[in-house]
Amino acid sequence: MKSGNKLGGLGLLTAISASLCCITPVLALLAGTSGLASTFSWLDPLQPYFIGLTILILGLAWYKALRPVRQTDCLCETEDKKPFLQTGKFLGILTLFTALLLTFPLYAHIFYHQNNQQILLDDQAKLQKAEFKISGMTCTGCEAPIDHEINKVPGIFRTTVSYEYGNAMVEFDPAKTSVEEIESAITKTGYTVTGTKKAE
Template identity: 35%
Template sequence: MSKANTNKLLGSGILLAFTSSLCCIVPLLALFGSVGSLASMFSWVEPIRPYLLLATALVLAIAFYQTYKPTKKDDCGCEEKKTGMQSKTFLWVVALLSFTLSAFPYYAPYFQKKPIQQSTTSNFNYKQSVLHIRGMSCSACEGHINQALQSKKGVKSVVTSYGKGQAVVKFDSTQISLTQLKEIVEKETGYKIINKSANVN
């Protein structure tokens, strides 16, 4: 395999690893900037994530084989020289970067801020509502929504489930409204609220 093809393999490995984690990287960026509307655009990645990870592993395996296989000697008995991008060190750097990107959903919660503890008030004003949310694709998405909501004054607790596509929010109705909660989810995380009747207790 030529040097150019080896470089393409390494580039493909990084690209595949990055793409497989887009569903979790973009919502995290939404918490730090104004890219919230992009978050739900990458929810399509989650169903094909296992295939992207498999392709990443396959591409890296081929690159490792090409790098570590014995090199042919030319007519003078000299081995073909490899540039910096074909070196074993560079391959290991690419492999480590690919692994780090692929594993992002598992350590994404460590980048999220701890929720602010709300002051205790009378339970009389607290209501509980179920927000139906579209666009969540993994457990890291739950953390994005929990963090966005729990940082707001009047929110006592949030329990989000990407499997059920919902967040159960307990909040003080004198400090924050259900409409405001929905707006927070859509503007700050980029996920969409589905117009179902919300259960308010």
């Protein structure tokens, strides 16, 4: 079981590596250093390999943990009770934590509270729309820190950030903010605005 839990620990490390580009934005938010959000985006192309390696390592760990022990005919003393770190329960906890890390992009948005600003407009025609092309997003987990930062800017009416399209569509009150201020908010997260276009 000892070698099985060493493999479990290795599986946890590869899971952390696979999830690092998604976890960093949340850690950056909690630390108050939102500029670090895209620090590990370079790991994104390696993510499928880390996930595959994690599954392989954990599978091997469970195989070692669950394979039957060979019975011997000697009258040896029974094995002492194993420390907790060498038990199947600990390997189960490692596996659960690893699964939570690998699925992190699916629930990363819950770490960001919604900044729903109430904007009172006499005429909605005064709103402007702009599309910001953004590079550096690696998964849907990257959308939340960008959305969070944009919504801190006064005068934001509606925001839609899309990893799939690599952009942020923003409706805002031009009397309270500008395209430049919104672009600056996006840049604070560490992602790069590659182009801006005012929409009709």
